[in-house]
Amino acid sequence: MTHNVLHRGYGITINLNASDLGNPDRPELLQEIHRNYKPDLLYCLGAHEYGTVCPGFMTIVEKNGRYHARHVTRGEVSETTSESELHKALKNHTAETASREGFNVSVEDRAVHGRRRTDVTVAGVGGKKIGYEIQISPIASGSVDNRTRTAVGDGLTPLWLVTNENSLAIDRAPWARLNVQRWQDVGSGDALRVRGGVKALRMVRCDWSTQRECPRTGTRCGGWHATWESTQAHYDDMVRMTAAGELVTLFMRARAGRRRGWHMWVKPSDKAEFLQGRPEPEPYLPASAAGSTATLLPAEPLPPDPHCRYGEDTGIRTELARPRDSGDPIDASDWLSKEPPPEYRSTWNVDGWEIPGDVVAARLALDSALQHLKALADTLPAGADIAAGRIDITHADRQRWLAAQEECRRLAAALATQPWLPTTHDPFSARRALFAAARKAEAVDSANATYQP
Numbered sequence: 389m390t391h392n393v394l395h396r397g398y399g400i401t402i403n404l405n406a407s408d409l410g411n412p413d414r415p416e417l418l419q420e421i422h423r424n425y426k427p428d429l430l431y432c433l434g435a436h437e438y439g440t441v442c443p444g445f446m447t448i449v450e451k452n453g454r455y456h457a458r459h460v461t462r463g464e465v466s467e468t469t470s471e472s473e474l475h476k477a478l479k480n481h482t483a484e485t486a487s488r489e490g491f492n493v494s495v496e497d498r499a500v501h502g503r504r505r506t507d508v509t510v511a512g513v514g515g516k517k518i519g520y521e522i523q524i525s526p527i528a529s530g531s532v533d534n535r536t537r538t539a540v541g542d543g544l545t546p547l548w549l550v551t552n553e554n555s556l557a558i559d560r561a562p563w564a565r566l567n568v569q570r571w572q573d574v575g576s577g578d579a580l581r582v583r584g585g586v587k588a589l590r591m592v593r594c595d596w597s598t599q600r601e602c603p604r605t606g607t608r609c610g611g612w613h614a615t616w617e618s619t620q621a622h623y624d625d626m627v628r629m630t631a632a633g634e635l636v637t638l639f640m641r642a643r644a645g646r647r648r649g650w651h652m653w654v655k656p657s658d659k660a661e662f663l664q665g666r667p668e669p670e671p672y673l674p675a676s677a678a679g680s681t682a683t684l685l686p687a688e689p690l691p692p693d694p695h696c697r698y699g700e701d702t703g704i705r706t707e708l709a710r711p712r713d714s715g716d717p718i719d720a721s722d723w724l725s726k727e728p729p730p731e732y733r734s735t736w737n738v739d740g741w742e743i744p745g746d747v748v749a750a751r752l753a754l755d756s757a758l759q760h761l762k763a764l765a766d767t768l769p770a771g772a773d774i775a776a777g778r779i780d781i782t783h784a785d786r787q788r789w790l791a792a793q794e795e796c797r798r799l800a801a802a803l804a805t806q807p808w809l810p811t812t813h814d815p816f817s818a819r820r821a822l823f824a825a826a827r828k829a830e831a832v833d834s835a836n837a838t839y840q841p
Contacts, residue, residue, distance in 0.1 A: 393457035422530030434696025512631035519544035589658035614724035
C-alpha cells in the first residue's frame, strides 16, 4: 500500500496524505473518484514511472483514519472497456432463468434519474424487485455503497453477484458468490452452485459434544446458541427463491470492532426465529461514500512516494488480509441464545462432592462417544476374520471407525484438562462421585437432548 497513485483519466498524481490530494484545483477529486470509479481508473505510480512488476491497477481504501492506495489483487479480474464474456454469460443466464420461472425481467434497467443501470431486474411476488449487480471486476467500496443506496432508493433489493471471495461487495450489501471463472462453464450445473451468501440458522447445543467453547462463559453452559451456517444452493434455485420470497435479506450487526456486520439471504422462517419480533438492524450506508476528507487526512502531508510497494509489509492491515467470504459459521449468540431447561444443574452434589455441571457434561459426552464406538465395533467384521483375509473392512467403515476413535480421544482429553479434579483431596473418590453424578444426570441429559429451543 502507498499514499501516491496515478489518476489515468486526468494524467495526474494523487497524494492521499495531502488535504487537497496534491491537486488544489480539484477540490472534490476524492468524492469524484468514489462516485465514478472504474477498475482501470487508478494505476500504480511506480509501475507507471519505473515499469515495476505488479498488478498495476489500484483502488483506494480507508484504514486507521487515513486513505491509502491498494493494489488490486491478481485474483480480481480487470475489466477496462466493456463487459467480459463471463459478465455477459451470467447476466443472460440470470435473465433467462427468471423468465423461465415466470417472472418479469428487465435487462440493463436504467432509472429515469440516470444514476442507476442495473444488470438484471426481476419483478417478484408482492411487488418486490430484485436488482442483480453482476460484479466480476474490482470495485471501490464507496461505489458499492453509492450504487446500493441508489438501488434501495428506487425500491430495489440489490443482489451483488460476485465470483471472488475477496470482493469488496461482500457484506456491504446483499450478495451471493459463485465459483465460476469461465463463461463456457456458466451452463454447467456444478459451476453455478452458490458458494456464499446464503445462510441457515442453527441452534448449537453448548455442551462437551461440540468443540466450540461457550461464547459467553468460555466453557460449556448447557444451553443453545444461534449460529448462521453457509448452505449451498444452485444459482437457478436462488433466482427463483429470491423472487418468490422464499429467500429474504437479513442484516446482522457485528459486535464492536472493525466489521460493520453481515448481509445474508435466509429463509423467512429462520429470519422470524432469529429476530424474535425485534426490528431488524438497519444496514450501514454512509451518506457520502468518500466521507469528510478534512477529518481523515493528516494536517502534515507526507512527501511524494513514487516507488511501488507491491508485496512489501507496510505495517498496514489491508482490507483483503483475509477472505471476506471465509465460509466460517457466524456466531449469533448475542442476538439469540436459549437457556438450558430448569432441570439442567450448574452443580451436582453426590456423596459429599460438589461437582461442576460442565464437568458432569464432559463425562456424559465421553460416555456417549464410547457407547457409539462400541456400537460401531459391533457392526464391523471380527478382527480375526479381517486378519485371516476372510473378510475385508470397507474404506468408509474404516474412516468412520477412525473418526469415532478420534472423537473419544478428544473428549477424554477435554475431561482430563478440567480444573476441578486436580483440586480434590481424594481423586479416586472424586472420580467415583463424578461417574455416579453422570449416571444421575443421564435422565436429565436425555430430556435436554429432545428439548426444542
